[in-house]
Amino acid sequence: MKRLALRTGVRWKISVAIAAVGALIAMALSLVVHNAARVSMLDNARDVQMERVSMAQRWHEASKKGDPRFNSKINDPALPKELQRLMREKRRGTFVEDSHNGSPVIWAAVPLSNGDVLSLHSRFAGRSATLLKDLDQALIIGSVSVVLAGSALGVLIGGQLSRRLRKAAAAASNVAEGNTEVRVRDAIGGFVRDETDDLARAIDALTDALHSRIEAERRVTADIAHELRTPVTGLLTAAELLPPGRPSELVRDRAQAMRTLVEDVLEVARLDSASERAELQEIALGEFVTRRVSALNPNVAVQVVHESRVNTDPRRLERILLNLLTNAVKYGGTPVEVTVEGRVVRVRDHGPGFPEALLREGPSRFRTGASDRAGTGHGLGLTIASGQARVLGARLTFRNAAPPGAPSLPDASPSAGGGVAGPAGGAIAVLWLPEHAPTSNGSFAGLPQLRSRAVLNRRGAAP
Known part of the structure; x- marks a missing residue:
């Protein structure tokens, strides 16, 4: 089974990675700071509570009536068990009791000389709680800022790396197309x-x-x-x-x-x-193809759907037509048809079609495909035709028409939505001449990227 692959750019991968790391670090630091601040505030509150109960003890012992002050109580039944244990040991202490509403209760207790226990308690609220809440808010804002800043930094770093990789890929593609003068190292540039x-x-x-x-x-x-x-x-x-x-x-x-x-x-x-360099002339493509095909093979029918004037090399174009017609007559079946529509020339036979290897890999030297299409030859005709098409800046594609009883494949053209292949099978070679002629130094203007259902499939190569 083919695995489903999710394609993402390097820029976003680095950005997400930096943002995730920044979020984890910010979360960890926020928790540490929050807990440290809370512990420090609780310790201060316990010290304050201990001072209050000490003052209440002195007041109680100095007072004749012995009335408790500062909201203190004698022998409070709600005294936590931990403080009760300390009181039995005649030791003073404090205790933080968690509350259901979220605010802890700070207890402080001291044993009296007569055996009673003086204690007081209050909630951890007021200024300390406000400070802790403000600290939490500041930590949240800081964490979000760190994540956003990390994401922006990741976009910048990843964008630089992604841009260099795209330049390298574009340069490598130019090299693959035959432009060996391109240097990938010079194409990516940069000082880093x-x-x-x-x-x-x-x-x-x-x-x-x-x-x-x-x-x-x-x-x-x-x-x-x-x-x-x-x-x-x-x-x-x-x-x-x-x-x-x-x-x-x-x-x-x-x-x-x-x-x-x-x-x-x-x-x-x-x-x-x-x-090789093309020697350009302006010609009427339909008229030129009609005259040349009639001279090469009078039995081949030529249909000019739409006339167009193009700048091309007549000698090389004639060579391409000769090789395509020779291949169609030798290996295909009659009738052989040539159609001219604008800057597109189609040569079709009604034989068994191109072999799968040619449709998949393109023309190859000394490979005739005789096992699929009976005949003799050296396998150089289509290779030369493709090479001459490159010199003209043209594009030569190969595909097979639908066999009898099968749905016809669309034969896309740049001018219209495309015609439909005939009901019979056969091989179809399509020559797409460029809109702009090659320059004097042999470079070519960019060819339009024409989309079709598929460039190569099991039936053939879509034009």
Whole structure:
């Protein structure tokens, strides 16, 4: 079962932690201060009560009538048992008796020479109780202030840390998108050094290591393909000199396939180097796609729903269309349909659809998915199409249409709420050309983040 995860920011976690610690400390200190103040006030009240009973004793012994004064009593039956025990031992003392209404009663008693007991008692009220109440109120206000101040401090500290982590995540995302010039350590900035800087340096080191390895592999691939061009060209030339016949055709066919493979590998290596730049021209997209598709494959139907003028590289766009059409014709089923709607170009066949691995991971080199879609090839067509789309600043997505008898998947478009895929199954490749053309240095304007039901699901990738 998938565990339910509650997502919270570092800022609020630190704020809550500081506030909780501050609340516990303030509560503990308040209890300590309250108890210490109460004990001190009760001790003072007992001393005052003892002085009063001592004065009442002196007055009683000096008076001829022996009448008790200061509200004292002789042999009070309500005298607490603890004081009764002290009186039997001929010792004076005080006692604090808890009361039901919350205010304690302060007792004081002394034994008289004739064996009687003189005692008096009064409630702990008045100024002492008022002072204790004011102290409790001040402690509550102070505790709340400490919690609020701790929360504000936690927000500030957590906000700084959260901001640095967000910058690091954004920089790491740029690196993941292929911008290896971005340095995470420079992106987070700041003068304070903490664990975030250690993480940023580790990410930068990992990026450099991966970039070096990928670049080394790309150079090896490009060098091998470049060195193969000359012998393959010679092999193809020699094959043309062979006498006509089936064996000669097979040799020429395999030599041509090898030459195509070498050229495709070189193109993939150039695209991986991120040094390719688009040569922009303003074109009418619908008219351009109609002419190019008719020249590439006259049997493919083109529908222009909405014409749009775009700035793009016609040569690279034609390369993308060629690879998508070749893939649809070779691995898909007829009819193959091309639809142009604004800046969106869709190529759809009616075959078994893209394999699950391609929908899940994207195009991969030398993976044709022949077990799912019968045919032959090197698996570089969609890889090159995706690479050329990146050079144009475009986005190329893949998904499968709903099979017969299943609910159709929405085919979202940026201009309308999206059409509905046809009733038959098949593979759908969608090219989203950017609203803004690439800049002269090869960077691209941000593409709008278009939401759909899902980017990848078990049926395919939503455009």
